[in-house]
Amino acid sequence: MRRAIRFLRRNETVEARNFEPRTTLLDWLRLTERSTGTKEGCGEGDCGACTVVLRRLVDGRLVSNPVNACILLLGQVDGAEVLTVEDLAADGRLHPVQQAMVERHGSQCGFCTPGIVMSLLALYETGETPDRQGVTDALAGNLCRCTGYRPIVEAAFDALGRIEADPFAQRRLEVAEALAALRDEADVLVGDERSFFAAPASMEALARLYLDHPDATLVAGATDVGLWVTKALTDLPKIIWLGRVAGLDAVMEEEATLTLGATATLVRAREALGALDPDLDELMRRFGSQQVRASGTVGGNIANGSPIGDLAPALIALGATLHLRRGDASRRLPLEGFFLDYRKQDRQPGEFVTGVTVRKPAGRQVRAFKVTKRFDEDISAVMGAFCFDMADDGTVREARIAYGGMAGIPKRARAAEAVLTGAAIDDRAAAERAVAALDTDFAPLTDHRASAAYRRRVAGNLLMKALMEIATGDDAATRLIAHREVRHAAE
CATH class of the missing domain: 3.30.390.50 (CO dehydrogenase flavoprotein, C-terminal domain)
Incomplete structure (x- = not known):
């Protein structure tokens, strides 16, 4: 039994042992780590201002996905690398996505900009050059009420058209090795019998745990349960996350x-x-x-x-x-x-x-x-x-x-x-x-x-x-x- 969640953050392994089960990733970033570049907007996964990127190993491949940090629980980042807008620039140079946003004047008030940049980063990380529909699909979860989307879409095409050896690309092998080292088959339990965040690693462990705690809340992606936390202010003392159960995603x-x-x-x-x-x-x-x-x-x-x-x-x-x-x-x-x-x-x-x-x-x-x-x-x-x-x-x-x-x-x-x-x-x-x-x-x-x-x-x-x-x-x-x-x- 592992008593902490583990994830990569700025080239280091973070172990979180003491946190409330219902803690969101956004709250941890802003209140604990004090990384305030990630914004809180709607609090329900609709506006995209809180978008960050999670990197995970999927079938041996490093995959980058944008997620809404406001409704993602902290425990769900176990085994992943967490990237925020503060992590993009390196050695005094903006990331190509950031640079394109500057050149195309893709930001005015700037509140939504960090989330837009992170959505475009995830698209950039695919190495693909989608058509306009693909770009707008990638931005559909990011609302902007100042600039309008034309300069943002133009910035996306500019960045995607000049994919280069940016710091993230250079670190891919290193990150993949670090994430592989984090993998184990241990069940995770942070807390005690009265209040916990659990992440069983097998179907059998999940079945036993849920029989023992039928009052626990099962969480898969938290796109619904996350709103219980942010909007209904529901107390969820026992949470069982299904994301580590081997074979359940087949x-x-x-x-x-x-x-x-x-x-x-x-x-x-x-x-x-x-x-x-x-x-x-x-x-x-x-x-x-x-x-x-x-x-x-x-x-x-x-x-x-x-x-x-x-x-x-x-x-x-x-x-x-x-x-x-x-x-x-x-x-x-x-x-x-x-x-x-x-x-x-x-x-x-x-x-x-x-x-x-x-x-x-x-x-x-x-x-x-x-x-x-x-x-x-x-x-x-x-x-x-x-x-x-x-x-x-x-x-x-x-x-x-x-x-x-x-x-x-x-x-x-x-x-x-x-x-x-x-x-x-x-x-x-x-x-x-x-x-x-x-x-x-x-x-x-x-x-x-x-x-x-x-x-x-x-x-x-x-x-x-x-x-x-x-x-x-x-x-x-x-x-x-x-x-x-x-x-x-x-x-």
Whole structure:
């Protein structure tokens, strides 16, 4: 048992032994280390002012990811290198990203600038030269209200166009060796039986610990739990972080199925799901920001039971099976059966999600649409996912329709599915009956994101849109921006 977390900071190993379990990385940086270049803005992982970069070894490769320090717990940096804006300049020279921001006048008030620089650093570290969409995706989690994004995007292109042997590049081998030296198979426990931050290293250790402490809070990426700390001011005396559990992040692909481990990040999930269908790739591209996708996990998005989580409806439409474990016992159930009521799941005390298996579409027609108030980094008002198994004559053999935002849980539209099963995909009357059947399936609420009437209208329109695209084989007519090179070419 290791009684401290360990991470790299400015070429040295830091051991933190005494900290409150709910301590955030931002608070440690600003209040303990006094590195105040990293700013606190929204406190909920939305504005990006607190962005720092974590370097980790992934499959023997050094990977740099931007994260929101305001909602990342200090204990989650175990085994990583933490980089902040103070670390970039060396020997009196600015980092190429910083220099480009200066030359392009990418900063005015400067409050958001450290976070923007760190997001661009993570992009710079990939060594890639993305197009404008790639740059704006990297900046989607950073809000600026002074400069406007044109000079910032221009600075990004300037920096990416002249990747050079900067100090970080020169230290990559040294950092990789240092991170490898930090790796061990020890379980981590900082604290005591009454209050602790724990990071078990194996599935067996996690199962034992959670059985002994079913009142503990499980944390994967903390993109939700972090807000309990910063916004709800929730006291979390016992935290079990899942990020060190060996094998829990595995992504396994077989001929007919894809299995995503509970701690597989949303970045990895996008790679796997995006390969199944372009709509799933687009859904995951708009899933929060790069910072959120780098931290957030598949299991976290499912287990928190949010009725507006985007992943669950898409996986339900694909016929997903959820895997759970309690002690030495494991069980499986259809994903839609996991959600019982608002924030209530079919999960026993001491039981945790280990992964989810989805059927590959294999010729089935898939559509997924997310409707939000703003395009980037926003929570869905309505999310609709559709999967149709088609017969050769154009009739629907099986319909799976799932929505988020239409009920207290992610939920299938079984009445609408029944109407469409056996009907021709281009049967307009059947489509209209299916849309009408949504009123049987759902009684949506009115809240600050949308009214009940709006949600009903949008849900029906999304279903009609999916049916129309499949029937005509042309999605360009129904979308403001066609899929470009990733359109449904098979149609």
